[in-house]
Amino acid sequence: MTELSSHYQQILVGLGEDPEREGLLDTPKRAAKAMQYLCKGYGERLEDIVNGALFASTNDEMVIVQDIELYSLCEHHLLPFIGKAHVAYIPTGKVLGLSKVARIVDMYARRLQIQENLTRQIAEAIQEVTRAAGVAVVIEAQHMCMKMRGVEKQNSVMNTSVMLGTFRESCTTRMEFLQLIGRSH
The missing domain is CATH 3.30.1130.10 (GTP cyclohydrolase I, C-terminal domain/NADPH-dependent 7-cyano-7-deazaguanine reductase, N-terminal domain)
Structure with missing residues (x-):
């Protein structure tokens, strides 16, 4: 599990959820992947875009x-x-x-x-x-x-x-x- 996924798992626990329940099993990985996509601009450069x-x-x-x-x-x-x-x-x-x-x-x-x-x-x-x-x-x-x-x-x-x-x-x-x-x- 990536470091970001691990943090999402900790967030779920901190909210009082059980990250092992069926609906949340893959949530930390999906949330990490979504956040990486939503913040992909950090990995882009103006010169490469143009x-x-x-x-x-x-x-x-x-x-x-x-x-x-x-x-x-x-x-x-x-x-x-x-x-x-x-x-x-x-x-x-x-x-x-x-x-x-x-x-x-x-x-x-x-x-x-x-x-x-x-x-x-x-x-x-x-x-x-x-x-x-x-x-x-x-x-x-x-x-x-x-x-x-x-x-x-x-x-x-x-x-x-x-x-x-x-x-x-x-x-x-x-x-x-x-x-x-x-x-x-």
Whole structure:
């Protein structure tokens, strides 16, 4: 049994459960495997994700990939938060392969996180890779630590944004992005 599985077995005992009962026999192994998958972003590197998928382009207009679903774990309670990211950048000679934007979101989401840091990490990674004139990221997510415990607010949604470069400097550019993703209100 791996060390992580052993810890899950101890958690079951600590909760007052019998890890030897039929329904829980393989739970420590399954939970360990699930946690490793949910946190696989720790084993990924930006360079490997991008894998050279930058392409020459004369486009200097906004590129937006929106509604990228994301699944992460709150670093405070180890409970999921689930939502979507909207990512935009203004190219300066190169564009990033479309799937790479979603993979970058996943790489950072698949780590223990707070949403505020996740938003910044995605924006800074896109900026680093593309050398864009500006990058904007908005994430909207629902947090199980708000829904399942504590205040138990079922309809709460957290929105975070990070604006870099032109998106930070130009109100017009920022508003265009927010209008295009339908978040201007």
